[in-house]
Amino acid sequence: MDKKKILIINGHPNQNSFCRALADAYHKGSKSEGHEVQLLHLRDLEFTLDLSKWRSLNTDLEPDLLRTQQLITWANHIVVIHPVWWGSVPALLKGFFDRALTSGFAFKHRENSHLWDKLLSGKTGHIIYTGDTPTWVYKLFYNSPSVKQVKKITLEYCGIKPVKVTAIAPIHNSTAEFRKKWLNKIEAIAKNQN
Numbered sequence: 001m002d003k004k005k006i007l008i009i010n011g012h013p014n015q016n017s018f019c020r021a022l023a024d025a026y027h028k029g030s031k032s033e034g035h036e037v038q039l040l041h042l043r044d045l046e047f048t049l050d051l052s053k054w055r056s057l058n059t060d061l062e063p064d065l066l067r068t069q070q071l072i073t074w075a076n077h078i079v080v081i082h083p084v085w086w087g088s089v090p091a092l093l094k095g096f097f098d099r100a101l102t103s104g105f106a107f108k109h110r111e112n113s114h115l116w117d118k119l120l121s122g123k124t125g126h127i128i129y130t131g132d133t134p135t136w137v138y139k140l141f142y143n144s145p146s147v148k149q150v151k152k153i154t155l156e157y158c159g160i161k162p163v164k165v166t167a168i169a170p171i172h173n174s175t176a177e178f179r180k181k182w183l184n185k186i187e188a189i190a191k192n193q194n
Helices: 018-032 051-057 063-074 091-100 135-140 145-158 176-191
Strands: 005-010 036-041 077-083 107-109 116-118 124-130 163-168
Touching (some): 005 018, 005 063, 018 077, 018 124, 018 176, 116 145
Parallel strands (some): 077 124
16 A cells, blocks of 8 residues: 555544544554655635735735645645534634635636636545534435535536545434444545555
């Protein structure tokens, strides 16, 4: 198995979330197989979420975002872990995408064209999301909007491909046994990357 450089991004804004436990499990599984791993909890970063406020200040990216861009450049596999809220991602993760995946870094529009260059090509991805809606309901009745947003419209737009998706639901009222089973599965997935 080839050793990877893995960046795990935990997009949950709460310190003691199940997403954090999943990120820790992925980290543990990857490290146990000798992969180089960096773990990023977005709640610990300092940056302005509101793009209009940042632009009005006319400043460079904050140090945490510059460091994050360095980690994205370094990684060849990017894991995004997040809850699904209102069919989408938390504002923290959306704001992170808006601010960190900038034009000239993650993509570049071509002059006089509707096409663009995917500047993060050559990297692979994995989305792990939690939700309260049963997975089959989220797929069948809602058409998985957060998956489209993160996989198709964000990661693949920047060239990250292929992107695997792991859905964990329903979390609301889930048992300790259910959560433990998923933590073990995520650790095993991280160990068995190919």
